[in-house]
Amino acid sequence: MPNNRVAIVTGAAQGIGLAIAKKLAEKGIGVAIADINIKEAEYQARLLNEGGKNAASFYVDVSSLNSIEKMLHDAAAYFGQINILVNNAGILFSTPVQEITEEEWDLVMDINLKGVFFCMQKALPYLEGRPHSRIINISSIAGQMGSYASGMSYVASKGGILSLTYGMSRRLAPMGITVNAVCPGTIETDIIRQWTPEKIRELESRIPVGRLGRAEDIASAVAYLAQEDTDFITGEAVSVNGGMYCG
Numbered sequence: 057m058p059n060n061r062v063a064i065v066t067g068a069a070q071g072i073g074l075a076i077a078k079k080l081a082e083k084g085i086g087v088a089i090a091d092i093n094i095k096e097a098e099y100q101a102r103l104l105n106e107g108g109k110n111a112a113s114f115y116v117d118v119s120s121l122n123s124i125e126k127m128l129h130d131a132a133a134y135f136g137q138i139n140i141l142v143n144n145a146g147i148l149f150s151t152p153v154q155e156i157t158e159e160e161w162d163l164v165m166d167i168n169l170k171g172v173f174f175c176m177q178k179a180l181p182y183l184e185g186r187p188h189s190r191i192i193n194i195s196s197i198a199g200q201m202g203s204y205a206s207g208m209s210y211v212a213s214k215g216g217i218l219s220l221t222y223g224m225s226r227r228l229a230p231m232g233i234t235v236n237a238v239c240p241g242t243i244e245t246d247i248i249r250q251w252t253p254e255k256i257r258e259l260e261s262r263i264p265v266g267r268l269g270r271a272e273d274i275a276s277a278v279a280y281l282a283q284e285d286t287d288f289i290t291g292e293a294v295s296v297n298g299g300m301y302c303g
């Protein structure tokens with residue numbers, strides 16, 4: 057059933073972001089599929105529209121402030137409003153500590169951390185003062201407990217997203233905007249295919265629920281936080297990891 061709300065989902069051309077876009081669209085929310093891979097974003101938006109949903113694709117490189125501003129402007133012009141921002145775009149390197157370069161460090165921080173902050177900052181004029189505005193940041197179990205497999209650039213960027221979520225939740229609460237994080241465990245998407253099958257099996261053996269996560273598991277948590285009746289939940293980090301890490 058259409059409900060007139062609109063969500064921006066960054067990195068939504070595939071994987072977790074796409075599952076989030078699909079889940080929100082199923083709930084009648086208009087979804088902006090915002091991604092650097094515009095071809096795939098266009099294709100996925102077309103599929104959603106053919107299925108009777110309300111979706112549109114927008115190019116964004118979240119490491120560029122100009123690109124973020126243009127994407128938000130174009131999405132707001134297309135849909136008429138923005139109610140929900142899901143900061144999902146991210147990249148992963150699993151480089152050993154001794155081999156991490158300055159270039160890798162800067163690239164990961166630019167996309168995973170700077171991108172999240174400036175998407176929040178630039179979205180404020182659209183979100184402020186609207187009822188039930190939501191920001192949901194996709195962090196990681198790596199940001200909570202240091203990870204068994206991801207590189208330190210990634211670990212630090214995802215820990216930074218948690219700190220930003222806590223700090224921004226306090227600052228944006230008076231504007232009527234909740235800010236929460238979702239921390240996925242090990243989820244079967246392209247991003248983990250850089251690990252060997254043995255490494256993935258080892259990680260799976262550490263998951264009490266007994267399986268790897270699915271992109272849809274993350275989408276369910278995001279859809280919950282995006283609801284209109286969650287105004288009192290802010291500054292929270294929701295773990296979706298099959299019990300791999302708790303506490």
Ligand SMILES: NC(=O)c1ccc[n+]([C@@H]2O[C@H](COP(=O)([O-])OP(=O)(O)OC[C@H]3O[C@@H](n4cnc5c(N)ncnc54)[C@H](O)[C@@H]3O)[C@@H](O)[C@H]2O)c1
Nearest residue numbers: 067070071072092117118144145146196240242243245247
């Ligand atoms: N898969 C996991 O196990 C896992 C675990 C914890 C957290 N996460 C996080 O979930 C998010 C989604 O990951 P995924 O597993 O779906 O990965 P993925 O690689 O399948 O998808 C990432 C998406 O982000 C897009 N993207 C990359 N750089 C971009 C940029 N500069 N600007 C805009 N879009 C860009 C890609 O084109 C792609 O569509 C990431 O932030 C990731 O760190 C994933």
